[in-house]
Amino acid sequence: MILARRKTHFYSFVVLAVVLPVCFLAGILLRPSYEPVGVASNNLFTQAGFVTQTPPQARKEIGSTKVKDGTFRFDVETFVNYQGKLVMELQSLSLLQVPDPLLYWEATKEAPTEISVRSILLGNLAGLSPKQFLLPASVRGKAGHLLIY
DSSP, X not given: OOHHHHHHHHHHHXXXXXXXXXXXXXHHHTOOOOOXXXXXXXXXHHHTTOOOOOOGGGOEEEEEEEEEXXXXXXXXXXEEOTTSOEEEEEEESSOOOSSSOEEEEEOOSSOOSSOXXXXXXXXXXXXXXXXXXXXXXXXXXXXXXXXXX
């Protein structure tokens, strides 16, 4: 290799070794902070049927219970949120051993053994975080059962 080219490459690598880490750190430290979900998108989630998290002080509690079935253990709380909508919150007490459990509600007096046409899908139960589900107006004041499928 030509001596002039070797010197050029050597000095260019030295400059890159100094400049690139400085640029990387400057990029990390000077980057703007963005919220994962903006406040403006709350209306989109509400229209899609999702519940925005309701702080405990804005709840009018209706009732709470512990549900224990062979493989499922939950704390269940029902309340009316600040918008006057009926909400059910489930907190899993143990890791679910089912890949993608779905939660249904059915208005029956006897415990159903399978999902029927009248069952209402509330949502997905995956994970350990508390889940809040909007309950339809047709559920209010009726006895029913939760089904996990």
